[in-house]
Amino acid sequence: MTDKSVKTSSGERTEAPRRRRRKEARPAEIIAAGMQEFALRGFAGTRLEDVARRAGIAKGTIYLYFEDKEALFMAAVRERVGPAILEVTGFVDGFPGPTRELLRLVIPVLHERLVQSDLHTILRILIGEGSTFPGLTALYYRETVLRGRELLERIVARGRARGEIREGAAADLPLVIMAPAIMSAIWQMTFMHEAPIPPERFLAAHLDLITEGLLVPEARH
Amino acid sequence: MTDKSVKTSSGERTEAPRRRRRKEARPAEIIAAGMQEFALRGFAGTRLEDVARRAGIAKGTIYLYFEDKEALFMAAVRERVGPAILEVTGFVDGFPGPTRELLRLVIPVLHERLVQSDLHTILRILIGEGSTFPGLTALYYRETVLRGRELLERIVARGRARGEIREGAAADLPLVIMAPAIMSAIWQMTFMHEAPIPPERFLAAHLDLITEGLLVPEARH
DNA sequence: AGTCTTAATGACCGATAAGTCAGTTAAAAC
DNA sequence: GTTTTAACTGACTTATCGGTCATTAAGACT
Numbered sequence: 227m228t229d230k231s232v233k234t235s236s237g238e239r240t241e242a243p244r245r246r247r248r249k250e251a252r253p254a255e256i257i258a259a260g261m262q263e264f265a266l267r268g269f270a271g272t273r274l275e276d277v278a279r280r281a282g283i284a285k286g287t288i289y290l291y292f293e294d295k296e297a298l299f300m301a302a303v304r305e306r307v308g309p310a311i312l313e314v315t316g317f318v319d320g321f322p323g324p325t326r327e328l329l330r331l332v333i334p335v336l337h338e339r340l341v342q343s344d345l346h347t348i349l350r351i352l353i354g355e356g357s358t359f360p361g362l363t364a365l366y367y368r369e370t371v372l373r374g375r376e377l378l379e380r381i382v383a384r385g386r387a388r389g390e391i392r393e394g395a396a397a398d399l400p401l402v403i404m405a406p407a408i409m410s411a412i413w414q415m416t417f418m419h420e421a422p423i424p425p426e427r428f429l430a431a432h433l434d435l436i437t438e439g440l441l442v443p444e445a446r447h
Numbered sequence: 448m449t450d451k452s453v454k455t456s457s458g459e460r461t462e463a464p465r466r467r468r469r470k471e472a473r474p475a476e477i478i479a480a481g482m483q484e485f486a487l488r489g490f491a492g493t494r495l496e497d498v499a500r501r502a503g504i505a506k507g508t509i510y511l512y513f514e515d516k517e518a519l520f521m522a523a524v525r526e527r528v529g530p531a532i533l534e535v536t537g538f539v540d541g542f543p544g545p546t547r548e549l550l551r552l553v554i555p556v557l558h559e560r561l562v563q564s565d566l567h568t569i570l571r572i573l574i575g576e577g578s579t580f581p582g583l584t585a586l587y588y589r590e591t592v593l594r595g596r597e598l599l600e601r602i603v604a605r606g607r608a609r610g611e612i613r614e615g616a617a618a619d620l621p622l623v624i625m626a627p628a629i630m631s632a633i634w635q636m637t638f639m640h641e642a643p644i645p646p647e648r649f650l651a652a653h654l655d656l657i658t659e660g661l662l663v664p665e666a667r668h
Numbered sequence: 669a670g671t672c673t674t675a676a677t678g679a680c681c682g683a684t685a686a687g688t689c690a691g692t693t694a695a696a697a698c
Numbered sequence: 699g700t701t702t703t704a705a706c707t708g709a710c711t712t713a714t715c716g717g718t719c720a721t722t723a724a725g726a727c728t
Contacts, residue, residue, distance in 0.1 A: 247694055247705050268575055270491045273685060284707045286688080295686070353637050354489055354575010367641040392659065395651035399644070402652040405626035412629065416574050420588040421596075423620070430616035431623040438613065439660025468675045468724050494715065505677045507718075516716065 253291045255281050257302045265347040269355050306344045307369040315377050325385035326437055337429050340411045378403050390445035406432035474512045476502050478523045486568040490576050527565045528590040536598050546606035547658055558628045558650050567632045599624050611666035627653035
């Protein structure tokens with residue numbers, strides 16, 4: 227209606243149409259817009275009206291590509307989990323040096339992956355709203371947490387074989403190596419306004435604690 | 448209506464009334480019921496209908512005691528934060544022995560406080576839905592996190608004065624001592640169905656890592 | 669027993685947001 | 699150029715749930 231009246235009144239033929247068909251690009255755009263809203267408001271708090279506006283489309287368009295709100299969220303999750311850890315695994319397998327250096331290289335990457343990617347948004351929604359999505363926790367665990375776990379176990383096994391890892395309850399649960407990074411992520415997400423602590427401080431403390439706490443004395447410096 | 452008809456038709460006088468006035472006990476009962484629902488479903492996912500049913504009252508009764516849903520939640524939070532850490536602080540101030548022993552006594556308590564009390568429910572909601580409650584993050588930080596922080600700083604300062612704490616980035620951020628406990632709490636809340644890891648394993652790894660990683664060598668055994 | 673106060677009830681209201689779908693129109697097909 | 703297809707739109711429908719309030723009735727008092 228408005229488009230027609232503009233055409234008939236001004237006679238311009240070069241005006242861009244009010245809508246464009248961009249079927250191939252749409253899903254990714256919607257997912258990206260959705261991810262931003264989910265990051266701000268969590269799953270339940272996100273309105274599809276806002277996702278649509280952010281993506282520059284009408285709300286009904288979302289349903290051309292995703293069955294419902296949850297399907298959009300799951301699609302966004304599937305797109306983002308997975309690759310984050312795999313690259314690091316390859317690096318670890320090819321690393322020739324001492325465990326201490328390996329940890330000092332890997333831990334910063336894990337921090338970055340957790341704090342700066344969408345992974346922390348997903349983790350946040352998982353923690354807060356995971357019971358709403360029966361399959362999501364399993365997916366996230368399988369694609370992200372388990373891989374991280376296996377990576378850490380690989381590092382510890384390697385270090386044990388080289389005589390660089392101290393035996394003890396910490397080496398028996400390599401997962402705990404990640405604890406300061408998890409804490410950092412949660413701190414940034416939740417408490418940084420109350421008490422800003424830069425991620426770099428967490429990282430420095432993390433490296434210090436793990437290299438001192440996990441390695442045999444001869445392998446610490 | 449039904450109550451009346453029962454009375455007039457059967458003539459029984461011993462039947463319990465359909466409702467009881469219990470004004471003094473109600474707020475606590477409603478809070479307890481609310482806390483259970485919040486634990487299961489988070490804030491947004493909790494329906495006051497379910498809280499009321501759990502408390503054995505009508506939904507409208509909740510509004511006799513709490514202005515709205517958020518007021519109920521905040522009341523529940525206020526009741527539960529605060530005391531959790533104070534007792535531990537007193538214990539630390541009076542402890543005469545080495546820092547290693549002190550850590551081995553305090554850390555298990557902090558785990559328990561976090562994992563088994565309602566604190567982890569509140570933390571969970573904070574992480575997932577904290578932006579819904581402008582004042583809640585501040586309250587939780589002030590009443591719980593900050594106290595825990597100060598406690599850890601006190602332990603580290605004490606240990607430094609006794610020459611038992613190793614200098615380094617970890618000692619400069621005592622907060623990070625808590626990281627494995629936070630991780631344990633999140634694991635129990637979020638991933639225990641995918642991969643059960645008992646809290647005791649986290650605790651053992653925690654103790655091992657911190658005593659090895661934070662203390663000077665002479666103070667480790 | 670009757671009266672009064674007020675705790676408690678549950679049917680109802682209205683705001684909200686997910687989902688629907690008839691209508692519009694861009695772009696492909698002919 | 700015309701016709702057909704389907705991407706897109708946005709007003710509308712519907713279900714949900716927080717909050718409301720007229721009514722009921724418990725319990726204290728006389």
